[in-house]
Amino acid sequence: MSMEILLTPPLAFLVYLGVSLGILGLGKLLAPPEKHSPLKDSPYASGEEADVTFAAPGYAPFFLVAFFFAVVHLGVLILGTGDLSPRILPYLFGVLLTLIAVILG
Template sequence: MEILLTPPLAFLIYLVVSLGILALGKLLAPPEKPSPLKESPYASGEEAELGFAAPGYSPFFLIAFFFAVVHLGVLIIGTGEFSPRILPYLIGVLLTLLAVILG
Protein backbone atom coordinates (compact mmCIF):
# COMPACT_ATOMS: atom_id res chain seq x y z
CA MET A 1 0.00 0.00 0.00
CA GLU A 2 2.96 2.34 0.58
CA ILE A 3 3.89 2.19 -3.09
CA LEU A 4 0.75 4.19 -3.94
CA LEU A 5 2.13 7.12 -1.96
CA THR A 6 5.37 7.43 -3.92
CA PRO A 7 5.36 10.72 -5.86
CA PRO A 8 5.89 9.29 -9.40
CA LEU A 9 3.11 6.73 -9.06
CA ALA A 10 0.77 9.20 -7.34
CA PHE A 11 1.41 11.67 -10.19
CA LEU A 12 0.61 9.04 -12.81
CA ILE A 13 -2.61 8.09 -11.01
CA TYR A 14 -3.56 11.77 -10.75
CA LEU A 15 -2.76 12.27 -14.45
CA VAL A 16 -4.96 9.33 -15.54
CA VAL A 17 -7.85 10.47 -13.33
CA SER A 18 -7.54 14.08 -14.58
CA LEU A 19 -7.48 13.04 -18.22
CA GLY A 20 -10.50 10.81 -17.61
CA ILE A 21 -12.45 13.72 -16.10
CA LEU A 22 -11.40 15.93 -19.03
CA ALA A 23 -12.57 13.34 -21.57
CA LEU A 24 -15.88 12.90 -19.73
CA GLY A 25 -16.41 16.66 -19.72
CA LYS A 26 -15.75 16.87 -23.46
CA LEU A 27 -18.25 14.08 -24.09
CA LEU A 28 -20.96 15.81 -22.05
CA ALA A 29 -20.39 19.30 -23.49
CA PRO A 30 -22.55 20.49 -26.39
CA PRO A 31 -20.85 21.21 -29.71
CA GLU A 32 -19.17 24.61 -29.93
CA LYS A 33 -20.74 27.25 -32.15
CA PRO A 34 -18.38 30.18 -32.86
CA SER A 35 -19.84 33.69 -32.72
CA PRO A 36 -18.37 37.21 -32.59
CA LEU A 37 -19.96 37.81 -29.18
CA LYS A 38 -17.92 35.00 -27.63
CA GLU A 39 -14.67 36.60 -28.79
CA SER A 40 -15.51 40.19 -27.81
CA PRO A 41 -14.26 41.62 -24.49
CA TYR A 42 -16.90 42.00 -21.79
CA ALA A 43 -16.66 44.03 -18.60
CA SER A 44 -19.82 44.23 -16.49
CA GLY A 45 -22.05 45.23 -19.36
CA GLU A 46 -19.84 48.17 -20.35
CA GLU A 47 -17.91 48.56 -23.56
CA ALA A 48 -14.35 47.48 -22.86
CA GLU A 49 -11.32 49.49 -23.93
CA LEU A 50 -9.30 47.84 -26.66
CA GLY A 51 -5.93 49.22 -25.44
CA PHE A 52 -3.60 47.45 -23.05
CA ALA A 53 -3.84 48.28 -19.36
CA ALA A 54 -0.11 47.83 -18.85
CA PRO A 55 2.54 47.30 -21.52
CA GLY A 56 4.07 44.37 -19.65
CA TYR A 57 5.74 43.41 -16.41
CA SER A 58 8.52 45.99 -16.65
CA PRO A 59 6.76 48.63 -14.46
CA PHE A 60 6.48 46.06 -11.67
CA PHE A 61 9.99 44.60 -11.95
CA LEU A 62 11.65 47.28 -9.81
CA ILE A 63 9.01 46.91 -7.11
CA ALA A 64 9.47 43.14 -7.07
CA PHE A 65 13.25 43.54 -6.98
CA PHE A 66 12.96 46.02 -4.11
CA PHE A 67 10.90 43.61 -2.01
CA ALA A 68 13.20 40.70 -2.86
CA VAL A 69 16.19 42.68 -1.59
CA VAL A 70 14.28 43.72 1.55
CA HIS A 71 13.42 40.09 2.25
CA LEU A 72 17.05 39.11 1.76
CA GLY A 73 18.09 41.75 4.27
CA VAL A 74 15.56 40.48 6.79
CA LEU A 75 16.85 36.93 6.31
CA ILE A 76 20.42 38.09 6.88
CA ILE A 77 19.48 39.90 10.08
CA GLY A 78 17.12 37.18 11.31
CA THR A 79 19.33 34.14 10.75
CA GLY A 80 22.72 35.48 11.83
CA GLU A 81 23.99 36.91 15.02
CA PHE A 82 24.55 40.63 15.00
CA SER A 83 28.32 40.84 14.68
CA PRO A 84 30.80 42.72 12.51
CA ARG A 85 30.89 39.76 10.09
CA ILE A 86 27.44 40.56 8.69
CA LEU A 87 28.12 44.27 8.21
CA PRO A 88 29.43 43.87 4.62
CA TYR A 89 26.26 41.99 3.69
CA LEU A 90 24.03 44.61 5.27
CA ILE A 91 25.96 47.41 3.56
CA GLY A 92 25.54 45.57 0.25
CA VAL A 93 21.79 45.25 0.84
CA LEU A 94 21.52 48.94 1.74
CA LEU A 95 23.50 50.00 -1.35
CA THR A 96 21.32 47.79 -3.54
CA LEU A 97 18.16 49.32 -2.05
CA LEU A 98 19.58 52.79 -2.59
CA ALA A 99 20.36 51.98 -6.22
CA VAL A 100 16.85 50.59 -6.77
CA ILE A 101 15.18 53.57 -5.12
CA LEU A 102 17.22 56.18 -6.98
CA GLY A 103 16.90 54.34 -10.27
Protein backbone atom coordinates in the same frame (compact mmCIF):
# COMPACT_ATOMS: atom_id res chain seq x y z
CA MET B 1 4.27 -3.14 1.14
CA SER B 2 1.63 -2.50 -1.54
CA MET B 3 0.69 0.89 0.00
CA GLU B 4 4.34 2.01 -0.17
CA ILE B 5 4.45 1.25 -3.89
CA LEU B 6 1.19 3.13 -4.43
CA LEU B 7 2.57 6.21 -2.69
CA THR B 8 5.77 6.48 -4.74
CA PRO B 9 5.77 9.80 -6.64
CA PRO B 10 5.91 8.39 -10.22
CA LEU B 11 3.06 5.95 -9.64
CA ALA B 12 1.01 8.50 -7.69
CA PHE B 13 1.50 10.96 -10.58
CA LEU B 14 0.28 8.40 -13.10
CA VAL B 15 -2.78 7.60 -10.97
CA TYR B 16 -3.52 11.33 -10.58
CA LEU B 17 -3.05 11.87 -14.32
CA GLY B 18 -5.47 9.04 -15.11
CA VAL B 19 -8.09 10.37 -12.69
CA SER B 20 -7.69 13.91 -14.09
CA LEU B 21 -8.03 12.76 -17.69
CA GLY B 22 -11.09 10.70 -16.72
CA ILE B 23 -12.75 13.75 -15.15
CA LEU B 24 -11.85 15.82 -18.21
CA GLY B 25 -13.36 13.24 -20.55
CA LEU B 26 -16.52 13.00 -18.43
CA GLY B 27 -16.87 16.78 -18.53
CA LYS B 28 -16.52 16.82 -22.31
CA LEU B 29 -19.21 14.15 -22.61
CA LEU B 30 -21.64 16.09 -20.42
CA ALA B 31 -21.02 19.49 -22.06
CA PRO B 32 -23.38 20.68 -24.80
CA PRO B 33 -21.95 21.21 -28.29
CA GLU B 34 -20.14 24.51 -28.69
CA LYS B 35 -21.64 27.17 -30.98
CA HIS B 36 -19.29 29.93 -32.12
CA SER B 37 -20.60 33.47 -32.43
CA PRO B 38 -18.95 36.89 -32.75
CA LEU B 39 -20.32 37.93 -29.35
CA LYS B 40 -18.80 34.90 -27.66
CA ASP B 41 -15.35 35.61 -29.10
CA SER B 42 -15.32 39.36 -28.33
CA PRO B 43 -14.10 40.79 -25.01
CA TYR B 44 -16.78 41.94 -22.57
CA ALA B 45 -16.36 44.85 -20.17
CA SER B 46 -19.75 45.34 -18.45
CA GLY B 47 -21.48 46.46 -21.59
CA GLU B 48 -18.82 48.98 -22.57
CA GLU B 49 -16.61 48.78 -25.63
CA ALA B 50 -13.30 47.20 -24.66
CA ASP B 51 -10.03 49.01 -25.28
CA VAL B 52 -7.83 47.49 -27.93
CA THR B 53 -4.60 48.93 -26.46
CA PHE B 54 -2.41 47.17 -23.94
CA ALA B 55 -3.16 47.79 -20.28
CA ALA B 56 0.53 47.95 -19.37
CA PRO B 57 3.37 48.73 -21.77
CA GLY B 58 5.51 45.92 -20.40
CA TYR B 59 7.23 44.68 -17.29
CA ALA B 60 9.38 47.78 -16.82
CA PRO B 61 7.06 49.50 -14.27
CA PHE B 62 7.04 46.38 -12.11
CA PHE B 63 10.75 45.59 -12.31
CA LEU B 64 11.78 48.09 -9.62
CA VAL B 65 9.10 46.85 -7.25
CA ALA B 66 10.18 43.25 -7.79
CA PHE B 67 13.84 44.20 -7.33
CA PHE B 68 12.99 46.07 -4.10
CA PHE B 69 11.24 43.05 -2.62
CA ALA B 70 14.03 40.73 -3.77
CA VAL B 71 16.58 42.88 -1.93
CA VAL B 72 14.36 43.06 1.18
CA HIS B 73 14.05 39.27 1.18
CA LEU B 74 17.81 38.95 0.79
CA GLY B 75 18.30 41.24 3.78
CA VAL B 76 15.90 39.19 5.90
CA LEU B 77 17.70 36.03 4.80
CA ILE B 78 21.03 37.52 5.86
CA LEU B 79 19.61 38.54 9.24
CA GLY B 80 17.83 35.24 9.78
CA THR B 81 20.73 32.94 8.95
CA GLY B 82 23.58 34.99 10.38
CA ASP B 83 24.50 35.81 13.92
CA LEU B 84 24.43 39.35 15.21
CA SER B 85 28.14 39.99 15.04
CA PRO B 86 30.20 42.72 13.40
CA ARG B 87 30.89 40.35 10.45
CA ILE B 88 27.34 40.80 9.20
CA LEU B 89 27.42 44.62 9.18
CA PRO B 90 29.06 45.03 5.71
CA TYR B 91 26.38 42.82 4.14
CA LEU B 92 23.56 44.71 5.83
CA PHE B 93 25.17 47.99 4.83
CA GLY B 94 25.25 46.79 1.21
CA VAL B 95 21.58 45.78 1.37
CA LEU B 96 20.71 49.17 2.89
CA LEU B 97 22.60 51.06 0.16
CA THR B 98 20.90 48.97 -2.52
CA LEU B 99 17.47 49.72 -1.04
CA ILE B 100 18.23 53.44 -0.91
CA ALA B 101 19.38 53.37 -4.54
CA VAL B 102 16.22 51.54 -5.62
CA ILE B 103 13.94 53.88 -3.66
CA LEU B 104 15.58 57.07 -4.93
CA GLY B 105 15.73 55.76 -8.48
